[in-house]
Amino acid sequence: NSSTAVADTQAPTIPVNVKAIAASSSQINISWSAATDNVGVAGYKVYRNGSQIASTTATSYSSIGLTAATSYSYRVVAYDAAGNNSGQSISSSATTAAISASCLPAPKTTLIVNVRDRGATGNGSTNDTAAIQAAINQVAVTGGTVLVPDGTYIIDALTRLYVKSNVTFRMTSGAVLKAIPNGSANYGILRVENASNVNIVGGKIQGERSQHKGTSGQWGQGVEIYASNNVVVEGVTSVDNWGDGFYIGKNSSKLTFCSVVADNNRRMGLSIISANGVLIKNSIFKNTKGQYPYSGFDIEPNIGDNVNDVQLVNSQFHNNEGSGIELAFPADQGPSASLVTNVTI
Secondary structure (H helix, E strand, O other): OOOOOOOOOOOOOOOEEEEEEEOOOOOEEEEEEOOOOOOOEEEEEEEEOOEEEEEEOOOEEEEOOOOOOOEEEEEEEEEEOOOOEOOOOOOEEEEOOOOOHHHOOOOOOOOEEEHHHHOOOOEEEEEOHHHHHHHHHHHHOOOEEEEEOOEEEEEOOOOOEEOOOOEEEEEOOOEEEEEOOOOOOEEEEEEEEOOEEEEEEOOEEEOOHHHOOOOOOOEEEEEEEEOOEEEEEEOOEEEOOOOEEEEEEOOEEEEEEEOOEEEOOOOEEEEEOOEEEEEEEOOEEEOOOOOOOOEEEEEOOOOOOEEEEEEEEOOEEEOOOOOOEEEOOOOOOOOOOOEEEEEEO
């Protein structure tokens, strides 16, 4: 007896009833009706603005890390185990919510200095560190806004950019501060230190973890806040850092993080080491991996440091290698005990 296998060449039906619904300023939920197939549907491919972003066996998907007040279009394709794909579904679009301005106080003055006017290029190859720092220094004299328009601005993370008191550092949605690859165990792209009344708004902070030239250390940070007060960080995405997306230390106080995203950072999404009064809301911490403890959000005082009054509200934690939320203490504190008090999640 003999038999001949018949290849499965029939594609699944096209998914129908695709619905995209905005859930927040950074998330859209997509759902659809199940497709059918002569053998069986293996899963679905989700497309956003023409590019595939996910594959799932479910009939729904949450698209996260989006830009506020922006329209996105979604289509879905069904596939079977033989690799046959259906056609694309009818598209469904939704617009993310606008970021509430309630987190952000008004700039100190109406002065606006565009970093391009101080010599920054944003061309993705020129070192723009000195030019952007010059704009910050100019605004810091009277207070006001440093404006970083769309473009990729190359930053020396060993030198760092220092945002000073009474400065609103505003990046447009297409602005990126990108670190030059280095071999240091410790760097920072944007630092607030011994400053007050600082706003950091919008744009992307991008580290160099995939191009890092060293193997030691874990303190390459995107945004660092030390010994500062009355700081608001809103709508900022911090990605690909050797250490943390966001880092708070040296007894900083009255800090607010609204609608921030930490993605693909090596050690932590956000670390609170020493602080009194921190509000984090409507934020996303995802894909932290590579360096222990690789958690999305971490409260971890050093010996003798204290953390008090932390509120973590309406935020999301996705696909972190360690914990989504972690609270840790030094193993051997000795006479200087570290305290963590009044934490609300």
